[in-house]
Amino acid sequence: MRKILQFLFLIMSPVLFAQLPQSLLKPAKRVTTFDEYDGSIFKSLKYKDASVIDEKSGTFDTKLRYNAYNDALEHKKGSELFELVKNPTAHARIDGDYYYYCNFKTQRGLKRPGYYVLVELNEQYRIYKKYNVKITKPDKRGSASGTATPGKVQIKTKYYLEERGVIMELPMNKKKVLAALGDKEEELKTYMKKEKIKVRKEEDLIRLVSRYNALKNMDGNPSRSLLSTRSRRN
Secondary structure: OHHHHHHHHHHOOOEOOOOOOHHHEEEOOOOOOOOOOEOOOEOOOOOEEEEEEEOOOEEEEEEEEEEOOOOEEEEEEOOEEEEEOOOOOEEEEEOOEEEEEEEEEEOOOOEEEEEEEEEEEOOOOEEEEEEEEEEEOOEOOOOOOOOOEOOEEEEEEEEEEEEOOEEEEEOOOHHHHHHHOHHHHHHHHHHHHHHOOOOOOHHHHHHHHHHHHHHHHHOOOOOOOOOOOOOOOO
């Protein structure tokens, strides 16, 4: 799957391994709010080797890091900080993650734009993951021992099933994911038990959705929409 994503990433535009043009960047401000917190708002503190593909101008080698708090791909030139312009026609690969800026909507029509990482590509559907920040504010009053508790920042991952621009969250919980795919709940429950599926594992979650797709295809319904079961959470 990773090789397929890499191939698609490279063939989408002419290859022009050169310096990232200024037209794809805009000035950014450094976030200092969480400097004293445990954890980080960045997927990686270091700027990693990356490729940016712009469908209009080509592919460029650079260094980037993902800021989950600002949902931004950051780039540094000397002492100046920039971020990649948020545009559906400009994508990036960082450390094996393929970032796409997408203007998705939920099943209820709520807009959910942002950077999504493509993890599974299918003719009918795609599976993305999105990095989010969970922030726990510091407790200045401290614990029972009188020691103050520092603030905490955690990067959390959520998975989404996408079909024609509409997304549905795939919960990382057996009971909830079966409810989300409720029209095939009994069949999937049997499959999960037989195959020892653990939905917190990315590869197992992909297998579960693949099985769901196969079951929908067996119905003989021409539309076979995987998002026909509406999630109350969206």
